[in-house]
Structures are given as structure tokens and as C-alpha cells.
Amino acid sequence: MDRSEPTTAGILVIHKPLPRRPAPYQDELLSSWIARLADANYCSLPELCRYLGLGQERPPETQSDLAGVNLDRFCTLLRLPSAELGRMLLRRRAEFPIECISWSDFQHCPACTHKVPGVSLRHWRYAWSLQCEVCGSELSPLGRDPAAHVNLPTRLRTRAKEGAKQLMLANRRGDRHAGRRMDLTLQVAGVLAPEPRHGALFSQNRIDRFKTLAAINLGMTRPLLAAALTMKSDRVGETKLRIAFPHKRKVVDRLSRLAESLPRQRPREGGGPKNQSPTNYAGTTQAPRQEYLQAARKAIDQLGENAEWSDLLNCAAKLLESACQSHMDIS
Structure with missing residues (x-):
């Protein structure tokens, strides 16, 4: 009217x-x-x-x-x-420590945009959105970066999906404690590795974006172990953290001790002399430490002998981190 x-x-x-x-x-x-x-x-x-x-x-x-x-x-x-x-x-939640909603379009659903040209859906702006809520298709970056449509490892996808879910729940609930923990996780990850950073949540590079979401998942589940593993492979990682977080000296000391206690990676196959079995590498391999054997046995007791090896490794890693954390608290 x-x-x-x-x-x-x-x-x-x-x-x-x-x-x-x-x-x-x-x-x-x-x-x-x-x-x-x-x-x-x-x-x-x-x-x-x-x-x-x-x-x-x-x-x-x-x-x-x-x-x-x-x-x-x-x-x-x-x-x-x-x-x-x-x-x-x-x-938008002004009090939430992490910016979770993009100020412009950064991804879309090819199926929906083909059906309705020019459409832009609300959930496409969310950092945690990985699939279209209308048709279920995987969302694609808008840019034409060569790494935008690269295939991602299954484990990275799984961790990224878990991190996206945790970010969504924390934002919708207005959980500032969880938001601060995620913010600190991205700060630490940004020091130890260049890819996971706050802006990468809306990156056109799918690898960087999924790594950032996976870092959030590790920061909410196994923060000490994830940082210690990175420090183990990066000799200057401890120095970077001490410079970036001078007020977190005790935490960095914990990470340093945990990184030193972690086993070294085995040599890659084909990297050593030919016709030599792994048991004949004198001085290059060490017997497993007692705490690792105990964590492995507990994982088998909890999940059973027929469990997937990846589940057993994750369970053993959690048990090992919990044991190291208890030891640090006591000391």
C-alpha cells in the first residue's frame, strides 16, 4: 500500500x-x-x-x-x-577477543551462486563456516590463488572442523574465557609458524585457513603438546616465544622442558644407507622411554587392541601430556 x-x-x-x-x-x-x-x-x-x-x-x-x-x-x-x-x-560481538565475521565476502558456494547469481548468504561471512548450510556443498574461496583449491590432508581437515566448531560455540555463547584462550593460541602459533594468524581465518589460501582453525583446536585440547612439538622441530622457537611473551616465562619454561622430553623423530625411509635395517642403526635410535611405553599401554587398555592406530596415538599423546603436566605442577 x-x-x-x-x-x-x-x-x-x-x-x-x-x-x-x-x-x-x-x-x-x-x-x-x-x-x-x-x-x-x-x-x-x-x-x-x-x-x-x-x-x-x-x-x-x-x-x-x-x-x-x-x-x-x-x-x-x-x-x-x-x-x-x-x-x-x-x-557482531564487540567483547569477543577474536574477529569471527568478515567485513566483506571471502568465500561462496558455487552451487548456490550458480542458482541465484549475485547472492551472498549470511553464514558465508563466518570464519567457522566450511560448508554451505543450504545445499551442503563445501565453500570455496573467492580468490584465484593457486593454493585456494588444493586438496587438504584428512587429518588437517578433521582438526580444522573441530576448531571451527569450537570457535562457533564460543562466539555464540559469548564465552570470553574460551575466546581469550583461542586468541593466545593464535598469538603463539603466529610466533612459531607464519601461517596461523588472526587474519588467516578469512584467507583465500585454504591451507593457511585450515591450519589456523586446526591450531585453535589444538589450543583448546592439547596446547602444551602442540607448542612443544613445534619447538622440538624449531630450535629458535623457544627464543621466539621468550621475546614475544616476556610475561609468560614460567609457561615457556614448561614448554621447554616438555619439548626436551619428547622423542626425536625417526629418520625417514630411504634416508640412510642401503640394505640396512632400522635395528642396525648404531647410535641413531634409542629404546623408548618408560613413560611412552606406559602411555601406549594405557591407551591400548582404554581403547582396545583393535582400535585405529591414529586413535591410539592421540589417546597416548593426551595421557603423556597429562602426565607431564602433573609432573610439572608437582615440581
């Missing part, structure tokens, strides 16, 4: 709802829908924003972008129920 409003000159201006109105797509962003409305009604996006009474010439994405806007008039012109308006906007 038409809507009339008086102007300062006393002239009534009639605001009519838009004649062409393509229905919003499931979970579509309000800014994406308004852009499609502008195309459908043969007008520019700034013109439509002015017609809708927006204070800026770009469509809103958050509730704060609608400050000072007549929402009744706005919803009437769009023929949009006011209850649906909030479901099309992004909600």
Missing part, C-alpha cells in the same frame, strides 16, 4: 513499495538482497538506498547500520516483515 509523509514544505510525498520484489533467498544477507532489488527495479544501489531512507549509500549489514532509520517505513517499502529483518543482519 502507498505511504504518505509530510515534507517541510507541507507537500505530501507518497512512498510506494518496490514494484519488483524477488523473494529473499534462504539465509541471504540484507545487503545482498537489496543489491538484487536494485537490479530487478532497474536503479542503482545508491538510488535505492536513498529511497529507502538510509543514511549511507550502501546497504546495511548490521543492526547498527540501521540506526536512525524509520524501520516501519523501511520494512513497508521492502514488503519485509519486521521479524525477518533481524534474521538478515550480521551480529
